[in-house]
Amino acid sequence: MIALFCGLALAAVALVAYDYAKVDPTTFDLDPAMIEVAESWNGVTFTGSYPEAIASMIAAQAGNRPVDTERCKAFDILWLGNSQLHFIENFEKGQHSAPYLLRRLLECPDTTVPLGVSLPHANLQEQYVLTRLVHRRLPVRGIIVQLSFDDLREDGLRDDFGQLLDAADRAALRADPVGQAIMAKAESQWQGRDAGEESAALAGFLQKKLEDTINLKLTENWRLWADRKWLRSRLLIDLYGIRNAALGIRSTTIRPLIPDRYAANMTALRGLLRYAASNDIRTLLYVAPIRHDLASPYDPKEYETWKREVGEISHAYGSKLLDFGALVPDDQWGPLNENADFNHFKAGGHERLATALLSAVTAMSRSQ
Numbered sequence: 084m085i086a087l088f089c090g091l092a093l094a095a096v097a098l099v100a101y102d103y104a105k106v107d108p109t110t111f112d113l114d115p116a117m118i119e120v121a122e123s124w125n126g127v128t129f130t131g132s133y134p135e136a137i138a139s140m141i142a143a144q145a146g147n148r149p150v151d152t153e154r155c156k157a158f159d160i161l162w163l164g165n166s167q168l169h170f171i172e173n174f175e176k177g178q179h180s181a182p183y184l185l186r187r188l189l190e191c192p193d194t195t196v197p198l199g200v201s202l203p204h205a206n207l208q209e210q211y212v213l214t215r216l217v218h219r220r221l222p223v224r225g226i227i228v229q230l231s232f233d234d235l236r237e238d239g240l241r242d243d244f245g246q247l248l249d250a251a252d253r254a255a256l257r258a259d260p261v262g263q264a265i266m267a268k269a270e271s272q273w274q275g276r277d278a279g280e281e282s283a284a285l286a287g288f289l290q291k292k293l294e295d296t297i298n299l300k301l302t303e304n305w306r307l308w309a310d311r312k313w314l315r316s317r318l319l320i321d322l323y324g325i326r327n328a329a330l331g332i333r334s335t336t337i338r339p340l341i342p343d344r345y346a347a348n349m350t351a352l353r354g355l356l357r358y359a360a361s362n363d364i365r366t367l368l369y370v371a372p373i374r375h376d377l378a379s380p381y382d383p384k385e386y387e388t389w390k391r392e393v394g395e396i397s398h399a400y401g402s403k404l405l406d407f408g409a410l411v412p413d414d415q416w417g418p419l420n421e422n423a424d425f426n427h428f429k430a431g432g433h434e435r436l437a438t439a440l441l442s443a444v445t446a447m448s449r450s451q
Contacts, residue, residue: 098307098314117417117427118174119166122183122199124192130182130199132169134243137200137213141220144198155191158448161198161217163210164229167371168201170427172417178430184437185444195448197227206237207348208265211355212244215262216252218362225447226359227440228352231371232381232389233426238344240269261354264347340385349392356400365447366402368393369440372432374425376413403443410435 122130127147131137149157162168162182169180179187182199189195198221200213210228217223248256256262301308359366370390373379379386390406397404411432417424 116174117170117172117424119169120171120174120178120180120183121169122180124183124186124196129186129196130169130180130201132166132199132201132203134202134241134247137217138247140198140200141217144196144221149194149196151194155194157222158191158195158225159198159221159223160196160225160227160444160447161200161214161221161223162227162229163205163213164199164201165205165231165234165371165426166201166203167231167426167428168199168229171433172415172424172427172429175430179433181433181436181440184434185440188437188441189448190445191448195444197444198223201229202241204234204237206234206239206344207351207355208238209240209244211261211351211358212240212248212256212265214355214358215256216248218358218364219252219255223364225365225367225444226355227367227369227444228355229371230352230368230393231426232386233338235345235348235389236338236341238341238347239272240265242273244269245273259354259358261351265351336380337382338380339382340389345389349396352393353396353400356396356402359402360400365450366400367405367440367443367447368397368402369405369407371426372407372409372411372428372436374411374413374416374423374428375409376416376419377423377425380425405439405443407436407439410439 119132120130121128121132121136128140128143131140144159151157168182171178171180180199182197185197186192186195189197198217200217202209202213214223214226253266256266303309307314356366358364370393394404396402411428412435415429415432415435417427417429
């Protein structure tokens, strides 16, 4: 018994120590000199980089609609991207991300709103759902989609979408074959992920009320129980690090395509463009910038095949496609080391991206 209690005590101390540092699974491997930026115009937020922030941005925009003038009409453009859109490498005070810089360049910046909606490692299934979600709440007239080959390795909707989507969103998604497939997979994965759903299978039974009460009390009075989400994230990140160290995986290691995930994401892209076309929403696609001072982490043949497929899809749905793969010069990326970042760049890169999109976005807004 003494040995048992000593072991339990030692394990408890180790667990508390392990829980001390909270690790964000979306930013743990990023350069500390890189800063996440949220943008606003005339005091109204118009970017969001995680589900809760996106919901707040939508509410802010819905409550502060631009006022039309004779020369400038309100024109909302949904700009979908990953963390490349909201992180600035080597950030300095006064610098801004591409959505703000683009808005500042526009002829009618007070009424043409590039809504920057970006999630770390966002996949095209999430972009499809975000398109439907934002369009239900705001009069979106144009959509810009950042295309990142690396994000085609991601799959499904992250847990936070469970709180972001209301009943009407879910019903609308289920009415479309693409949305139905995404929601079926997501809701199956969400089952039991948070306190509100852990006992969902017991609905209608007395046991559910008892388990919910116990869970609530433990959460309120025991930090380790409340921190289960963070503990799980840190454990997965540590396992990820051990795997990479054991296999010698670095940022420059070739990342092979995952066929099933690739197919699901490309189907979502087609669904997004089809939905936009059916709602008279203009669309613009661009291949995301990537650094070229190191060997690419993508298989060259897979990457080029993907770009050809994207070209065919964009042509089929009347969307404009731009290739910005080589847009950002070498000196605008982060540190050059074994964990070099291929996705995030300095403020100069954001300026180049905004400038490169200006003519296409101007043409999009003038065609209303």
